[in-house]
Amino acid sequence: MPPNAASADGRILARNTLWNAAATVWQGLALLALVPYIVHRVGLEQYGIWVVLTAVVSYFDLADVTGKIALGKFVAQYHAVGDRDSLASALDNGALFYALLIAAILAIGLAARAPLFASLQIPLARQNEAALVFGLALVAFCLSALGNIWSSVLAGLQRADVLAGVVSAATALRLGATIWVLESGWGLRGLALVEIVIAFASLLALMVCARKVYPLLRVRPWRFERAMMKRIAGFGAQLNMSSAAEIIQMQLDKVLLSRYMGVQFVAFYDLGTRLLRYARGFLLSMVAPLAPVAAHLTAQNQRARLASLARTGGKAMAFMAIGVFGALFLTAPKLLALWVGHDYPLAVATMRILCFGFAFNVLTGVGFFLANGAGRPEFQARTSGWQTVLNLVLSVILIRSLGFLGAPLATSLAMSAGALGFLASWGKSSDLPLGFFLRHAVAQPFCIAVIANCALWIAGEKWLVPTSRAMLGVCLLIEIVAFVALYVGLLKAVRFWTDEEKSALRRHLPARLGRWAGQL
Numbered sequence: 001m002p003p004n005a006a007s008a009d010g011r012i013l014a015r016n017t018l019w020n021a022a023a024t025v026w027q028g029l030a031l032l033a034l035v036p037y038i039v040h041r042v043g044l045e046q047y048g049i050w051v052v053l054t055a056v057v058s059y060f061d062l063a064d065v066t067g068k069i070a071l072g073k074f075v076a077q078y079h080a081v082g083d084r085d086s087l088a089s090a091l092d093n094g095a096l097f098y099a100l101l102i103a104a105i106l107a108i109g110l111a112a113r114a115p116l117f118a119s120l121q122i123p124l125a126r127q128n129e130a131a132l133v134f135g136l137a138l139v140a141f142c143l144s145a146l147g148n149i150w151s152s153v154l155a156g157l158q159r160a161d162v163l164a165g166v167v168s169a170a171t172a173l174r175l176g177a178t179i180w181v182l183e184s185g186w187g188l189r190g191l192a193l194v195e196i197v198i199a200f201a202s203l204l205a206l207m208v209c210a211r212k213v214y215p216l217l218r219v220r221p222w223r224f225e226r227a228m229m230k231r232i233a234g235f236g237a238q239l240n241m242s243s244a245a246e247i248i249q250m251q252l253d254k255v256l257l258s259r260y261m262g263v264q265f266v267a268f269y270d271l272g273t274r275l276l277r278y279a280r281g282f283l284l285s286m287v288a289p290l291a292p293v294a295a296h297l298t299a300q301n302q303r304a305r306l307a308s309l310a311r312t313g314g315k316a317m318a319f320m321a322i323g324v325f326g327a328l329f330l331t332a333p334k335l336l337a338l339w340v341g342h343d344y345p346l347a348v349a350t351m352r353i354l355c356f357g358f359a360f361n362v363l364t365g366v367g368f369f370l371a372n373g374a375g376r377p378e379f380q381a382r383t384s385g386w387q388t389v390l391n392l393v394l395s396v397i398l399i400r401s402l403g404f405l406g407a408p409l410a411t412s413l414a415m416s417a418g419a420l421g422f423l424a425s426w427g428k429s430s431d432l433p434l435g436f437f438l439r440h441a442v443a444q445p446f447c448i449a450v451i452a453n454c455a456l457w458i459a460g461e462k463w464l465v466p467t468s469r470a471m472l473g474v475c476l477l478i479e480i481v482a483f484v485a486l487y488v489g490l491l492k493a494v495r496f497w498t499d500e501e502k503s504a505l506r507r508h509l510p511a512r513l514g515r516w517a518g519q520l
Contacts, residue, residue, distance in 0.1 A: 026171055032274070055255055056255065071090060071094045075090065076156040105142055122263060129189065140196045150206035153213070178191065272350025273354060276328065283324060290369040294371075310431070317366050322445040331476055331480060334475060361419050367427075367432075382421070394413060
């Protein structure tokens, strides 16, 4: 590839990384601000009902992933080689897929409503409201799924800036609308209506933006083509196993806790995992632009550049993931107390146990997006099947034997095992063997994060004891700054980064971040 083309790809990747990260930060901050407000307005019981209902609806994402990821991959692939006819066919058949999906979701969801509520131990006094909220949540999910047709065009054309703008605007609308409906006394029904409004507004915005970015865009679901539908469904079917594992990791425990212990425990679990999920989303958003880049490079047979991205990106992700989740482990009690006004012990324990599983899970991010962009979803599919079964079996056994803490323990173990399985499978074909990756990318950051945690925990117990909420914020800030300084400083002292890796980071990161990376 000519140097100027490689440079252009690097600039696009840097731009998309920055836009994705900015939108994720804004969305995370806004939703984190809303959670304690919602808990305060509706109470732990109703908040638990809201969490478990949205968790159940999220299981329909198992089907949605077929269109969402597959369409983005094919748009990027066909656009890279200038095949407009195949691109149009992919969108037409993707739209038909979504029409059938939405009809199936509504039929299955409404039919399963009664037995579902009976198994979730939702209080009788709340079941009528819960039934209405569940139906509205299904409608919101269907509208959101429909928007993926147009968001796949923007993602495939590597216009993360446009997608970030739509997401940011939707987040601002959600923030204002949620406060308005809860202050008006609409409760959970109001929250569900807000989701419908957000989904519909986002759908319209995505349609307009996609048409503006790609004026040739036409969506004609009646133009069925068997070969293209088979291609989309075949690629997506392999992704469904990995999607199943992810949804079970994030949502299964909430459903099981509701069944075995009650909806109030779901609220504690959600509070303990929410910060981790946002941290995971932020980290993965930084490498999500690798998928269309991988599709582009694969179409041009640039295997050497893919291997380089895998090595440097994998090490960068290990550096970030272990640092972020190490800091969250250390500061969990203070973070929760400052965020929701109370350091619920069960939420703190949940957060700390799951830090390990989430860190391992994020380590797979670079490989996941590169493999899917290159049209190789089988790496994730190989591990997702047994990981899903392991997570389900461990969750049932440990919740029934250990109680509440069995839920995060089971998920953390399954996430860690699944991540190692994926890294072993993908690494064989990417010139990045698991043993090499663990020794050169994971071992040093992990050991230094443990050292920093122990040192700062001892110091914090002695000197950082807050006496007010303002002091709590100060102590939290001191702990975070001290951890980052220790973590980055010690890794620099042991020369974690080679000169070649620093040069690669400078090429692929935005200018200021690239210059900072060069000093690591």
